[in-house]
């Protein structure tokens with residue numbers, strides 16, 4: 084953990100122990116980012132990439148710039164976002180083995196499991212098993228690529244467009260893109276874990 088992360092943990096512990104801030108209030112802020120702010124943004128990026136081949140090409144060439152085209156920027160955890168596309172033969176999944184680095188402008192704050200020592204250690208060693216446990220069974224022929232986020236680079240998974248969605252609008256498509264699909268622990272169109 085970084086010094087800043089340790090300080091934040093110590094502050095949170097003190098503030099809650101002394102009754103100045105409740106855990107519920109902190110959770111509410113986290114939930115706000117998870118549910119109301121973050122993943123909606125990433126879902127718009129993904130839906131645009133599904134509908135617009137030129138945008139998809141720009142997104143894969145320079146994720147940060149293409150994401151900024153939609154207005155999603157920020158000095159916090161968004162300086163360099165690399166977008167990794169899933170395909171029939173390749174499945175990408177994101178972790179931060181060191182702590183909890185995550186693309187805030189497009190996903191909000193990371194869920195608790197993303198920060199857990201178990202996920203961080205196991206998804207690197209046995210990604211296929213971890214994904215299966217989280218409800219994502221992958222064909223043995225599909226290669227799994229695990230991307231380790233850092234302070235410099237954050238990753239966003241571009242999920243495959245679900246079959247049978249050719250007639251859907253960009254807005255309807257965005258509704259199919261969950262946070263978990265953009266971390267790579269679910270497919271688009273599946274419920275979040």
Ligand code: FE
Nearest residue numbers: 179182183184
């Ligand atoms: Fe980290």
